[in-house]
Amino acid sequence: MLKEILSGDSCAACRVCCVFDREDSWEMPLISPELAEEIKRETPGVKITRTAGKYGVFEAEYGEDGLAECPMLTEKGCRLGERKPFDCRIWPFRVMRKGNMLLLTLSPVCETVSGLPVSKISQFAAKNADKIFEEARKSPETVKAYIDGYPVFAVREV
Numbered sequence: 005m006l007k008e009i010l011s012g013d014s015c016a017a018c019r020v021c022c023v024f025d026r027e028d029s030w031e032m033p034l035i036s037p038e039l040a041e042e043i044k045r046e047t048p049g050v051k052i053t054r055t056a057g058k059y060g061v062f063e064a065e066y067g068e069d070g071l072a073e074c075p076m077l078t079e080k081g082c083r084l085g086e087r088k089p090f091d092c093r094i095w096p097f098r099v100m101r102k103g104n105m106l107l108l109t110l111s112p113v114c115e116t117v118s119g120l121p122v123s124k125i126s127q128f129a130a131k132n133a134d135k136i137f138e139e140a141r142k143s144p145e146t147v148k149a150y151i152d153g154y155p156v157f158a159v160r161e162v
């Protein structure tokens with residue numbers, strides 16, 4: 005979906021969204037029970053901790069630099085390919101909630117997308133917002149609380 009505005013080459017050269025420090029550990033993707041089973045089968049040793057609700061999250065192993073790479077990250081990119089968790093498939097967009105509204109926001113961490121003309125980002129959001137909100141409604145655990153300052157590109161009722 006994001007290929008329209010974010011090329012695979014840009015992601016491969018950056019990978020910032022797949023590396024976490026302790027402050028942004030909330031950004032780690034939520035793993036559905038089905039995907040967790042597949043990951044455990046295919047990559048024994050990867051630890052997934054249950055979070056609130058039915059989802060899990062990778063157990064972070066922080067290095068001396070204070071950073072933890074997602075265990076699905078390889079030299080060639082994400083080993084999950086098209087099976088990436090919802091959080092990763094819509095990144096750098098985030099679905100957030102404020103009151104009874106769902107907001108499609110854009111993380112400022114992705115410099116590539118944040119550097120695009122606003123008109124291009126808005127066009128993409130207008131075209132894909134319904135699909136993204138629909139998926140978020142099916143998995144409310146993936147919806148984050150709104151963070152002040154995140155630019156909002158689409159709004160719907162919960």
Ligand code: SF4
Pocket residue numbers: 021022023033074075076077078081082083084088089092
């Ligand atoms: S699951 Fe894949 S895309 Fe998502 S953070 Fe991990 S390596 Fe990156």
